[in-house]
Amino acid sequence: xxxxxxxxxxxxxxxxxxxxxxxxxxxxxxxxxxxxxxxxxxxxxxxxxxxxxxxxxxxxxxxxxxxxxxxxxxxxxxxxxxxxxxxxxxxxxxxxxxxxxxxxxxxxxxxxxxxxxxxxxxxxxxxxxxxxxxxxxxxxxxxxxxxxxxxxxxxxxxxxxxxxxxxxxxxxxxxxxxxxxxxxxxxxxxxxxxxxxxxxxxxxxxxxxxxxxxxxxxxxxxxxxxxxxxxxxxxxxxxxxxxxxxxxxxxxxxxxxxxxxxxxxxxxxxxxxxxxxxxxxxxxxxxxxxxxxxxxxxxxxxxxxxxxxxxxxxxxxxxxxxxxxxxxxxxxxxxxxxxxxxxxxxxxxxxxxxxxxxxxxxxxxxxxxxxxxxxxxxxxxxxxxxxxxxxxxxxxxxxxxxxxxxxxxxxxxxxxxxxxxxxxxxxxxxxxxxxxxxxxxxxxxxxxxxxxxxxxxxxxxxxxxxxxxxxxxxxxxxxxxxxxxxxxxxxxxxxxxxxxxxxxxxxxxxxxxxxxxxxxxxxxxxxxxxxxxxxxxxxxxxxxxxxxxxxxxxxxxxxxxxxxxxxxxxxxxxxxxxxxxxxxxxxxxxxxxxxxxxxxxxxxxxxxxxxxxxxxxxxxxxxxxxxxxxxxxxxxxxxxxxxxxxxxxxxxxxxxxxxxxxxxxxxxxxxxxxxxxxxxxxxxxxxxxxx
Amino acid sequence: xxxxxxxxxxxxxxxxxxxxxxxxxxxxxxxxxxxxxxxxxxxxxxxxxxxxxxxxxxxxxxxxxxxxxxxxxxxxxxxxxxxxxxxxxxxxxxxxxxxxxxxxxxxxxxxxxxxxxxxxxxxxxxxxxxxxxxxxxxxxxxxxxxxxxxxxxxxxxxxxxxxxxxxxxxxxxxxxxxxxxxxxxxxxxxxxxxxxxxxxxxxxxxxxxxxxxxxxxxxxxxxxxxxxxxxxxxxxxxxxxxxxxxxxxxxxx
Numbered sequence: 001x002x003x004x005x006x007x008x009x010x011x012x013x014x015x016x017x018x019x020x021x022x023x024x025x026x027x028x029x030x031x032x033x034x035x036x037x038x039x040x041x042x043x044x045x046x047x048x049x050x051x052x053x054x055x056x057x058x059x060x061x062x063x064x065x066x067x068x069x070x071x072x073x074x075x076x077x078x079x080x081x082x083x084x085x086x087x088x089x090x091x092x093x094x095x096x097x098x099x100x101x102x103x104x105x106x107x108x109x110x111x112x113x114x115x116x117x118x119x120x121x122x123x124x125x126x127x128x129x130x131x132x133x134x135x136x137x138x139x140x141x142x143x144x145x146x147x148x149x150x151x152x153x154x155x156x157x158x159x160x161x162x163x164x165x166x167x168x169x170x171x172x173x174x175x176x177x178x179x180x181x182x183x184x185x186x187x188x189x190x191x192x193x194x195x196x197x198x199x200x201x202x203x204x205x206x207x208x209x210x211x212x213x214x215x216x217x218x219x220x221x222x223x224x225x226x227x228x229x230x231x232x233x234x235x236x237x238x239x240x241x242x243x244x245x246x247x248x249x250x251x252x253x254x255x256x257x258x259x260x261x262x263x264x265x266x267x268x269x270x271x272x273x274x275x276x277x278x279x280x281x282x283x284x285x286x287x288x289x290x291x292x293x294x295x296x297x298x299x300x301x302x303x304x305x306x307x308x309x310x311x312x313x314x315x316x317x318x319x320x321x322x323x324x325x326x327x328x329x330x331x332x333x334x335x336x337x338x339x340x341x342x343x344x345x346x347x348x349x350x351x352x353x354x355x356x357x358x359x360x361x362x363x364x365x366x367x368x369x370x371x372x373x374x375x376x377x378x379x380x381x382x383x384x385x386x387x388x389x390x391x392x393x394x395x396x397x398x399x400x401x402x403x404x405x406x407x408x409x410x411x412x413x414x415x416x417x418x419x420x421x422x423x424x425x426x427x428x429x430x431x432x433x434x435x436x437x438x439x440x441x442x443x444x445x446x447x448x449x450x451x452x453x454x455x456x457x458x459x460x461x462x463x464x465x466x467x468x469x470x471x472x473x474x475x476x477x478x479x480x481x482x483x484x485x486x487x488x489x490x491x492x493x494x495x496x497x498x499x500x501x502x503x504x505x506x507x508x509x510x511x512x513x514x515x516x517x518x519x520x521x522x523x524x525x526x527x528x529x530x531x532x533x534x535x536x537x538x539x540x541x542x543x544x545x546x547x548x549x550x551x552x553x554x555x556x557x558x559x560x561x562x563x564x565x566x567x568x569x570x571x572x573x574x575x576x577x578x579x580x581x582x583x584x585x586x587x588x589x590x591x592x593x594x595x596x597x598x599x600x601x602x603x604x605x606x607x608x609x610x611x612x613x614x615x616x617x618x619x620x621x622x623x624x625x626x627x628x629x630x631x632x633x634x635x636x637x638x639x640x641x642x643x644x645x646x647x648x649x650x651x652x653x654x655x656x657x658x659x660x661x662x663x664x665x666x667x668x669x670x671x672x673x674x675x676x677x678x679x680x681x682x683x684x685x686x687x688x689x690x691x
Numbered sequence: 692x693x694x695x696x697x698x699x700x701x702x703x704x705x706x707x708x709x710x711x712x713x714x715x716x717x718x719x720x721x722x723x724x725x726x727x728x729x730x731x732x733x734x735x736x737x738x739x740x741x742x743x744x745x746x747x748x749x750x751x752x753x754x755x756x757x758x759x760x761x762x763x764x765x766x767x768x769x770x771x772x773x774x775x776x777x778x779x780x781x782x783x784x785x786x787x788x789x790x791x792x793x794x795x796x797x798x799x800x801x802x803x804x805x806x807x808x809x810x811x812x813x814x815x816x817x818x819x820x821x822x823x824x825x826x827x828x829x830x831x832x833x834x835x836x837x838x839x840x841x842x843x844x845x846x847x848x849x850x851x852x853x854x855x856x857x858x859x860x861x862x863x864x865x866x867x868x869x870x871x872x873x874x875x876x877x878x879x880x881x882x883x884x885x886x887x888x889x890x891x892x893x894x895x896x897x898x899x900x901x902x903x904x905x906x907x908x909x910x911x912x913x914x915x916x917x918x919x920x921x922x923x924x925x926x927x928x929x930x931x932x933x934x935x936x937x938x939x940x941x942x943x944x
Contacts, residue, residue, distance in 0.1 A: 031795075042818055043837060046727070046829035077830045078725055080877045081717075090880025093720040105823035212713060222713075222881055242756025243713055249754070587822045590731035591723050592716045595740025598748065599716065641754055659733055659822055 049073020055082060055509065055532035057439045057453040058095040059432045060583045061391030062152055062178075063217045064439035065091045066532075069099060069456060076433065076456060081219070086507050086514050087439070087449055087534055088219030094391075094578035097586030101432045102457055106416045106584045108428040110462040118421045125464060125472070128410070128425050132382065133476035135408035139381035140169050144404050147172045147380040149419075151582070152388035153369060154358075154440050156490040157466050161386060164470050165367035167479045172380075174372040176394055176679070177327035179215055179320035180443025185330075185337040186352060189548040193355045195446030196316050200350035203229045203308070203315040207255040207336055208322055212240040214391075214577035215320075216444035229312060231305065233258065236572045236606075236648045237641035238322070248305065249643045252570040253682060254295040255319060256332035256551060257559045258302070261291035262317075263335075263342040265306035272310060272342045279338060282550060285560060294559065296643070314350030315343050320443075321682070323392040324575025324651030324669060329680050330373075331555035337548045346545045355441070356448040356537045361497035362484075373679040377401045385411040385419055385582075387429040387466055393573075393580035393651045395670050396422050397629065398679045412466045417657075418582035427469050430459040432583075436488045439534075450498055451534040452491055452526075495529055496522040504537030568685040569611070571627065572648040573669035580652030580670060587658045594655040602654045602668025604637040605688065608644040612636060617690065624691040625649070627672040627684050633691050634668075647686055702767065702788035703846055704889035704917030705876070706899040707760050709927050711883035712746070714758035719744050721878030722762075725847055727833045729819035741813040743844040744875055749930045757927045759920070760875070760884070763811040763844040764908060765790050767915030772803035772812065772843075780841075786866065788889075788917060789846050797840040804841060808909050809916075812843045846886075847873040889917055906932045 020026060049072050058065045066085035070078040076099035081091030101107070111128045112120035139146050146168045148161045153175045165171030177184075187194045198204070198220065209215055211230060221228075232244035233255070241247035250258060264283040266272035275283070288299035295302070309315045319336040321327045328336075345351030380402045396419060403409070411423035414431045429435070439451040465487040474481040484490060498504075499522040506525060507514045509532040519525040529535070576599065579585060585593075593601040600606065605625055612619065619638040624631060625647075634649065642648050649669040656667075673681030722728070722744040731740050749757040766772075770790055773781040780796035781803060783789075804812045815838045821829070829835065832849040836842055854868035863869075876884040887896035899905060905921040908931065922928050 043835045044821065044826040044829055045835070046826075046831035048831040072831055075827055077828055078721075078874065080721065080874075081880050083880070083882070091717060091878070092880070093716045096717055096720045096724060096878055099828050100825050103824040103827050107823065213715065218880065237754045237756070239714060239756070242754060247754050587730035587825065588720060588723050588728075590735070590740070591719045591728075591742050594731045595735055595737060595742050596719065596745050597737055598714065598719070598746050641750060641756075655731075656733065659730055659820075 046077075047073055047075070054456060056433060056456055057437065057451060058091060058098055059437045059453065060094055060098060060101070060389060061578050061581070062440070063214075063442055063577075064451070065089065065095050065217065065219060067091055067095060067098065069433070071456070083219065084513055085219070086536065087451065088217040088223070090219040090222055092214055092218060092576075092578065093589060093592060094585060097588055098432050100586035100588065101415075101583065102434060104415065104584055104586065107431055108414055108416050108426055109460040111425065111427045111464070113425055114416070114421070114423055118416065120416060120426070123425070125427065125462070128427050129469065129472045129476050131408060131425060132384070132410050132473050135382040136168065136473065136477045142381060143170060144381035145170045145172050145375070145379045146382045146384075147174060147375060147402065148384045148386055149372065149399065150175055150386040150388065151390035151392075151394075152386070155388065155438050156494050157386070157388070157487065159362060159366065160467050160470050160484065160490065161384070162366040162369075163362070163364045163484070164474055164479065164481050166365040167474070167481045171367045172370060172375055173367045174370050174375050176372045176390065176392070178390055178392060178443060179209060181321070181327055181333045182317070182319045182336050182340070183352065183443055185333050185548050186340065186346060186545060189546040193357065194346075194352045195355040195441070196318070196444045197350050197353045197446045198224055198228065198316075198444065201228060201314050201316050202350065203231060203312045205231045205309060205315055205317040206233065206240065206244075207259065207317065207319045207328065207332070208234050208238075208325070209318050209320045210238060210240050210322055210577070211318075212243045213238070214323070216442045220444075235646060236574065236643070238574060242641075248297055248301065251294065251296040252572055252646060254291070255328055256335040256555065257286055257291045258295045258297070259317065259332070259335040259339040260286035260551075261288050261295070261302050262306045262309065263339045264288065265303050266310055266342050269307070271307065273344050275338075275342055276547060278550060282556065285556065290560075309343060313343065314345055314348060316340065316345050316351055317343065322574050323577040324580045325573040326393060326673070326681050327679070328682070329555065329678055331551035334549055334551045338550070341548070353446050355446055356503070356539060358448060358450060358494070359497045359501040359503070361494045372398070372402075373677075375402050378404055380404055381407050383407060383409045385409065385413060385423060387412040387414065389578075389582040391577040391581040391583070393575055393670050394419060395673045395675055395681060397673070397675045398681075401675070412469060413582055414463065415582065415584050417584045420582060427464050428460075429466050430455070430463045433457045434459040434463070435465065436491050438491060438494075448504070448537040449534055450495075450529075452495070452529040454530045492526050495526045498535055499525040503539065504535050506533060506535055508533040566685065568687045569645065569647045571669060571672060571684040571686045572646055573651050573673065573681070573684070574648065575651040579650070580668075585653045585658060589653065590655060590658050593653055593658070600637065600650050602650050602652060603635060604649075605634040606637045606639040606642050606648040607688070608642050609638040609640055611644045611646075612638050615688065617688065622691040624689050625672060625686050627674055627686045629674045629684070630671045632667055632671055636688075647688060700786065700890065701888045702890040702917060703851075703871070703886070704765065704788070704896055704900065704919065705846075706885045706896050706905060706919045706921055708883045708885070709757055709759065709920055709922040709931070710924060711881045712758045712760060713881050714746055714748065714756070715880065716746055717878045717880055718760055718875035718884065719746055721874040722844070725830055725833070725874035727819075727829050727835050729821055732817040732820070735816070739814075739816050741815065741842065743813065743842070749927060751926045751930070755926070757922070757924065757930070759931055761809065761811060762875070762918065763790060764809050764914065764916035764918045765846065767917055769912070769914045771806035771808065771914070775802045775806045777802070784848070787848070787851060789848055789851070791845045791848055792841065792843050794834070794836045794840040794842055799839040799841065801841060808912055808914070812841050814841050815839060850874070908932075
């Protein structure tokens with residue numbers, strides 16, 4: 001045998017290394033290492049399991065869009081809109097992230113006390129109820145008010161609130177003004193709810209309402225878009241203005257005089273019905289020439305628009321404001337309502353028609369519904385913020401001014417943001433998809449409808465149904481309001497009342513879509529609702545509409561008063577519905593507000609390039625924005641589509657807050673809003689300088 | 692009707708109706724949710740964020756607006772990203788025509804991002820993070836990606852596999868996926884996205900793609916993109932039909 005030499009060993013080693021390199025082994029090892037590093041523990045690995053799909057309804061705003069939720073192993077993973085739903089399908093980006101809300105970092109799962117910085121400390125439910133009952137008793141002793149703010153009126157839980165407040169010496173049940181404000185002005189004159197017969201409307205004249213981006217039930221608007229002419233009167237090129245058939249850029253705050261000027265032309269040219277004498281006198285003060293400088297529109301454009309409204313009728317004029325810009329002043333809504341009257345749109349097909357009401361399901365006395373603006377300032381000892389979001393912004397200062405010294409604020413929201421971030425106590429109700437919720441018609445709906453969405457997820461052990469909180473509060477305060485069962489039982493009783501009324505149609509969900517069916521009894525009707533069915537009452541109530549109130553003389557005088565030249569700029573505040581309300585947007589919405597330029601967020605303030613040049617401001621630089629209510633920094637965005645002489649800023653969301661664990665202090669237009677006594681903040685003016 | 696054999700060689704594509712798109716962003720969000728794309732890092736910008744589907748705003752005269760959903764255009768005859776990838780991390784699936792991305796093969800050189808004429812590829816600058824317990828809602832059909840790799844739209848190819856499995860479970864041909872729909876198409880409330888097999892002349896998507904109102908982006912490059920756009924508005928067509936790839940999120944006309 002030949003002895004092994006040093007050369008043999010080197011040859012062997014070299015050959016071995018070369019052979020190994022030529023084999024798949026090292027590459028496989030590299031590949032495996034690469035795969036291992038990409039599946040390291042830092043990356044979540046979603047659990048797999050059985051897939052199921054269930055219908056639900058979105059509860060993050062009053063639209064109640066119909067959705068389908070795909071779950072894997074009982075965990076919702078994907079949400080989509082249900083376009084074929086009889087109440088209108090489709091979903092907005094907020095609805096598509098509904099399943100994130102139960103997992104949101106700002107979600108509260110136990111009752112907490114919030115300190116001045118909004119830091120939560122866990123408290124027992126009994127302690128929270130005792131504190132609220134103490135405040136309620138103190139309110140009764142001192143003659144102060146107990147106020148419930150309900151941003152989603154008409155629900156069964158709203159009734160529970162009103163029953164409790166009826167038993168309190170000075171109980172107030174308030175709702176903020178919303179997108180149906182014009183209809184409300186006319187409904188007051190009609191003695192019942194009105195809706196818009198959009199299916200037969202030819203022209204929709206919108207005074208700043210976001211009719212194409214989240215208004216009413218968006219699925220209905222999308223279905224009607226091709227045959228509906230939309231004229232948008234807006235102070236900025238809103239998404240609706242950009243998509244409308246016609247956009248007329250108006251001066252902020254000129255909605256009221258412009259509506260009266262349009263009515264003036266219609267009446268003056270005999271294109272509309274002759275109004276009462278007092279309106280004729282009022283209209284005489286608003287010829288197009290006089291309104292031209294107020295609205296920033298040529299008189300000829302006002303005249304042309306008025307003629308087209310008459311020629312391309314039926315026309316409906318609506319106000320209601322923007323979810324971030326807040327409501328229009330009541331007097332502007334009255335002027336728009338009068339334009340509807342002059343156009344002959346009230347009570348006719350294609351116009352504003354009477355809508356039925358839900359059958360009554362209780363006999364207990366109820367506290368009357370009042371507007372939040374009518375609640376006296378400094379008079380509220382106990383404020384309860386009801387769960388349920390309108391999707392619209394409401395600055396804290398609008399609510400804070402109503403509070404008496406040492407007032408207690410209790411929120412029933414499951415989220416620590418918006419108004420709830422300023423509460424003293426939070427008793428969280430179940431998050432979306434965790435409880436039974438009612439779906440009621442939106443403000444624009446011309447038929448009454450009712451649907452219920454059943455829970456998809458088990459509720460958190462320590463979340464509290466508002467009806468349970470109210471029952472415990474009534475017991476602790478010795479109010480003697482009988483406990484009327486759980487939330488689900490209340491809904492079931494309401495469904496039974498609807499069934500017993502023998503009105504409307506029941507549409508149940510089948511394999512081939514929806515079909516009309518007559519349930520055998522109330523139990524079968526309830527079951528059909530839980531399985532995604534709905535009740536629709538097509539019958540129209542015949543209702544005579546009296547003349548609505550005229551704009552107040554003070555408002556008219558204000559409109560006609562020449563405004564002195566000022567160096568500060570009117571602020572146009574805006575937000576998509578759901579972006580600045582009480583429900584936190586899902587962090588994934590950074591896709592729209594941070595990672596793309598699709599939607600402006602609170603991080604920027606927009607000016608027309610000419611306005612910026614006149615003030616020596618440079619695009620993209622950081623600016624200091626100051627109003628009488630506050631100051632903040634924002635990046636300047638020169639936007640040639642924004643008319644000169646105004647600034648535009650979003651009221652939400654804040655991209656920084658989308659990925660923070662803590663509720664950030666309010667930024668954006670909401671922090672700058674100067675709230676007037678009528679709880680509008682559209683008159684805010686800002687000074688902008690380089691930071 | 693096509694035979695199952697011919698569907699094996701499907702060429703899935705999309706037609707985007709720019710006249711129906713209202714820029715709501717539902718497709719953007721649905722895409723991110725379905726494909727486990729994380730929320731932005733706090734430092735992310737329009738250049739460093741990840742949005743497989745990105746809706747651009749087009750500004751017309753007189754305040755007119757239109758919206759342009761931009762995703763991987765699924766190049767067919769020439770796929771620049773596939774041809775430059777040194778790792779074979781980009782694959783053109785011959786059975787569906789879908790250009791897929793294999794993140795575990797990607798070494799993060801970003802050569803494909805340079806090559807892509809549509810700017811439709813995104814690099815993971817940070818490890819993904821889902822605040823709160825939102826990771827509980829992740830889709831198990833799509834693996835999460837680490838920092839350092841490139842990703843892009845793949846027409847929700849996991850849904851193709853699921854649709855084929857469902858079809859096979861009912862006794863159908865396992866190569867056929869009759870109810871295959873990407874997340875963006877399912878989510879669009881305006882019905883602006885039409886999806887299907889461009890190779891099937893009877894399909895709606897195929898007929899829409901052939902209509903004179905339809906066009907492709909950067910057609911002169913000859914990439915054979917399988918995403919088509921259509922509009923009846925001349926100014927919109929002029930703005931996008933042969934416009935350079937936008938860089939600032941907005942295209943001014």
